[in-house]
Amino acid sequence: MNGDFSLEQWLDVALEATGEVATTALGGEFRVTHLEPPDPSIRTGAYIPLRSADQSLLVGLLGTESTCRKLARTLLGMEDEPEGDPSDPDVADAVGEIVNMLAGGIQRRMNGNDSRVELGLPIFVRGAILPTRRMEATMAGVVFDDVEAELLMFREPLTARGDHR
Amino acid sequence: MKILVVDDSKAMRMIVRRALRQAGFDGHSVEEASDGKEALAAIQRSRPDVVLTDWNMPEMTGIEMLEALREQNIDVRVGFVTSQSTPEMVQRARDAGALFLLAKPFTPDRFKAVLEPVLQ
Numbered sequence: 001m002n003g004d005f006s007l008e009q010w011l012d013v014a015l016e017a018t019g020e021v022a023t024t025a026l027g028g029e030f031r032v033t034h035l036e037p038p039d040p041s042i043r044t045g046a047y048i049p050l051r052s053a054d055q056s057l058l059v060g061l062l063g064t065e066s067t068c069r070k071l072a073r074t075l076l077g078m079e080d081e082p083e084g085d086p087s088d089p090d091v092a093d094a095v096g097e098i099v100n101m102l103a104g105g106i107q108r109r110m111n112g113n114d115s116r117v118e119l120g121l122p123i124f125v126r127g128a129i130l131p132t133r134r135m136e137a138t139m140a141g142v143v144f145d146d147v148e149a150e151l152l153m154f155r156e157p158l159t160a161r162g163d164h165r
Numbered sequence: 166m167k168i169l170v171v172d173d174s175k176a177m178r179m180i181v182r183r184a185l186r187q188a189g190f191d192g193h194s195v196e197e198a199s200d201g202k203e204a205l206a207a208i209q210r211s212r213p214d215v216v217l218t219d220w221n222m223p224e225m226t227g228i229e230m231l232e233a234l235r236e237q238n239i240d241v242r243v244g245f246v247t248s249q250s251t252p253e254m255v256q257r258a259r260d261a262g263a264l265f266l267l268a269k270p271f272t273p274d275r276f277k278a279v280l281e282p283v284l285q
Contacts, residue, residue: 025270077183094176101270104248
């Protein structure tokens with residue numbers, strides 16, 4: 001059970017997992033620049049749902065179209081190929097894979113904490129997700145080498161029946 | 166040696182191919198499949214020596230594919246390369262005869278250490 005886990009604690013775990021993805025799969029440096037409440041600006045990026053026994057979460061790695069393209073190029077090893085550019089589906093696939101690995105890192109860390117976290121499948125979104133009244137949200141600015149992005153996290157407690165309402 | 170890389174993410178299939186090259190396993194023939202069902206057909210057709218597969222995929226998951234292979238008495242060596250890793254998954258993979266379950270993301274050293282005993 002992790003109902004006593006605050007959103008900030010979830011974000012800390014997510015940032016640690018993001019750092020792991022940055023230094024292994026993306027092969028670069030990683031730092032957190034700032035923490036702030038999310039704003040409803042239009043962004044591009046990938047989200048993945050996570051679910052524990054008593055909480056539903058959504059983690060997003062977001063930025064501009066250029067941010068996502070740069071992250072995709074890095075993941076796909078295309079940094080040294082100025083001519084080649086990943087297609088839109090390849091960018092969506094690559095950024096989705098980054099959040100998939102990030103969520104796997106959260107799962108491994110939380111499942112070692114006497115709890116169970118299940119993952120959904122990533123989706124790629126151009127737009128803004130607006131939290132409902134029941135959802136808490138937080139955001140951190142992150143930098144992968146010189147690529148600035150945002151890690152967004154939503155949390156909603158589940159009812160005793162295990163669903164949202 | 167013939168290696169089949171199975172993942173619904175094209176990006177991940179490219180990453181596994183690159184990791185194989187970076188780990189020095191570049192003399193092998195590598196084929197790809199994008200889900201368990203496609204992989205099952207490819208294995209029945211071309212009998213690879215090693216299958217590196219994701220777990221969670223549409224149509225047929227990696228573990229369903231492995232269990233189907235065992236039911237058909239096809240004794241190909243299979244290892245999982247997957248983001249998700251729970252004790253239940255590890256146990257189910259082990260029960261089905263998987264060689265390993267390598268969690269993503271992985272370092273080049275970790276990838277080489279896990280694959281070396283299989284590919285050498």
